[in-house]
Amino acid sequence: MSQATHQAIVMTEYGGPEVLQIASVVSPPLAAGQVLVRNTRVGVNFHDIYVRSGLYKTLALPGTPGIEAVGVVAEVGEGVSRFKVGDRVCYVSAAYAIYAAERVIAADELIAVPDDLSDALVASSLLRGLTADALLHRVAQVGQGSRILVQAAGGGMGQILSQWATQLGALVIGTAGSDATARKADQSGCVEVIRYRGADAEDVAARVMEITHGEGVDVVYDGVGRDSFDGSLASLTLGGQLVMYGQSSGPVAPLEITRLAARSNSVSRPMVFHFVKKARERDAMAARVFEALRKKHFRMGEPLEFALADAPAAHRELEAHGALRPILLVP
Numbered sequence: 001m002s003q004a005t006h007q008a009i010v011m012t013e014y015g016g017p018e019v020l021q022i023a024s025v026v027s028p029p030l031a032a033g034q035v036l037v038r039n040t041r042v043g044v045n046f047h048d049i050y051v052r053s054g055l056y057k058t059l060a061l062p063g064t065p066g067i068e069a070v071g072v073v074a075e076v077g078e079g080v081s082r083f084k085v086g087d088r089v090c091y092v093s094a095a096y097a098i099y100a101a102e103r104v105i106a107a108d109e110l111i112a113v114p115d116d117l118s119d120a121l122v123a124s125s126l127l128r129g130l131t132a133d134a135l136l137h138r139v140a141q142v143g144q145g146s147r148i149l150v151q152a153a154g155g156g157m158g159q160i161l162s163q164w165a166t167q168l169g170a171l172v173i174g175t176a177g178s179d180a181t182a183r184k185a186d187q188s189g190c191v192e193v194i195r196y197r198g199a200d201a202e203d204v205a206a207r208v209m210e211i212t213h214g215e216g217v218d219v220v221y222d223g224v225g226r227d228s229f230d231g232s233l234a235s236l237t238l239g240g241q242l243v244m245y246g247q248s249s250g251p252v253a254p255l256e257i258t259r260l261a262a263r264s265n266s267v268s269r270p271m272v273f274h275f276v277k278k279a280r281e282r283d284a285m286a287a288r289v290f291e292a293l294r295k296k297h298f299r300m301g302e303p304l305e306f307a308l309a310d311a312p313a314a315h316r317e318l319e320a321h322g323a324l325r326p327i328l329l330v331p
Contacts, residue, residue, distance in 0.1 A: 003027070007331065008100035009311045012062045014054030017312035017319075020099070025064070028104050030077035035107045037089060041123035041305075042098055043068040044314045044327040046248055051096070052315065055251075059096050066098030066329075068127040070119045073110075080107045088113040090122050090286075092130065094273040099311055101331040108279050111286045117293060124300040124326035125160075127272065129289035130282075131245065132160045132298070134275040136168065137288075139268055140219045140241050144169030147215075149208055149235050151222040153190050154181025156323025157246070161221050162188035163298035173211055175204055175228070184324060196228070205234035216240060216263070226250040233265065242267045301325040 004027040009020050030036060043066075050056040051065045059065055070090040073083050083089065089110040097103060113122050136142045142165050150165070152158045153174025158181075162172045166189030174190035176182035177197035185193045194207045208217060216237035222228050225247030232242050242265065244252065260266065276282040292298055303326040306314040314327050 006101040007308060008064045008097075009066075009308065010062050010064055011052065011059070014052065014057075014061075017052070017315040019052060020065075020311040020315065022309040022311075025100070027102065030075055030104060032078040033080060033106055033108070034077040034104050035073050035080055035083055035089075035110065036075040036102055036104050037069070037071040037091070037110070038074045038102050039069045039071040039098070039100065039331050040119045041070045042066055042100075042308070042329040042331065043123050043127055044306075044311075044318055044329060045127060046246060046318065046323070048099075049315060049319060050247075058094075064097045064099050066096055066100070067094065068092045068123070069098045069103065070113060070123040070126070071103070074102065076107070083107055083110060083112075088115075088119070090126050092127050092273070092276060099308065099329060101308065111283065114290055117290060120303055120305075120328065121293065121300060122290075123328050124303045125289065125293060125298075126286075128157050128160050129292070129298075130276060130285050131157065131272040132164055133285045133288050134270060134272055135161065135221060135243055135245060136164060138275060139243055139270045142168055142170050142219060146170040146219065147173075147212060147217040147237070149173045149175070149204075149217045149220040149232065150185075150190070151175050151204075151220065151224045151228045151232060152177070152181065152248070153188060153193065154178075154184030154324070155223070155248075156326065157223050158221075159184055159188045160298045162190050164292060165189075167292075167295075167297040173208060173217065180324065181322070196231070204228070204231035208235040212237070219243060221245065223247070224249050225252050229253075233259065233267075236263055236265045239264050241265065244269045303328045305330050 005024045010023040073087045174185035220232040223246030227249035308331045
């Protein structure tokens with residue numbers, strides 16, 4: 001009897017978008033405690049680009065990238081009681097293999113999707129929403145009166161952080177590298193938007209100190225990396241925290257730890273996957289994200305959708321224009 005197969009994107013080497021090739025792959029059998037999810041929407045993220053290029057060598061080749069999706073339970077394995085066939089679910093996974101029509105995954109890793117939220121909305125916001133929840137509520141404690149700087153505030157994560165932090169009562173300063181992202185940052189609740197690129201470029205740290213009357217900010221959220229690190233560190237107040245959650249401009253050079261002593265600062269480099277390992281904590285984080293979506297504490301732009309086979313075009317779009325709008329693959 002022939003084995004069941006499904007369509008997936010397979011990488012056999014690192015490189016440009018062209019290494020993302022559609023292929024038929026064998027569907028693995030279900031083990032006890034596992035379910036088969038038919039993906040309906042797959043999120044496309046900068047993390048996927050880092051994996052594809054080889055900056056992150058965390059995917060064994062040949063392999064299928066992808067770290068988040070929404071779908072429908074198609075089969076359940078022995079011992080699974082929490083989910084049944086037909087249930088809508090979503091998930092994030094550091095084990096990849098999600099740029100695919102289906103995925104076998106442990107039932108304990110799944111999150112139930114509320115009936116009032118669409119597949120496209122959840123797929124557009126799941127990973128970034130969970131990341132924002134971890135960054136705002138666990139890595140740092142942002143609330144009424146907090147002063148924060150969001151680097152690249154007009155990007156996908158920057159918009160969510162800025163909007164949600166504003167709803168929490170924080171004063172949010174943003175940075176932007178273009179007119180388009182500056183407008184997005186302004187619309188996301190930033191009280192000031194500092195241009196760090198182009199003819200209108202300013203010294204970010206100097207401007208932050210001017211806005212805060214020489215005090216600096218309590219927290220800097222920086223997903224840019226190499227190009228912004230020094231300015232981020234110099235923007236902190238006494239005891240302030242620099243949270244590096246990405247590196248879109250490249251990795252940060254090794255840090256001389258004594259630099260932190262000037263203002264008793266700290267630097268953290270969180271990964272959302274570490275915060276969602278435990279089901280109870282993951283469900284609580286997801287519940288906060290879903291409620292924030294309902295209350296429009298942050299809003300997602302209309303997603304750009306590409307067929308699964310067009311994953312290379314989706315990556316080119318993200319690299320060319322950033323995450324101004326969510327990008328999804330439709331298997």
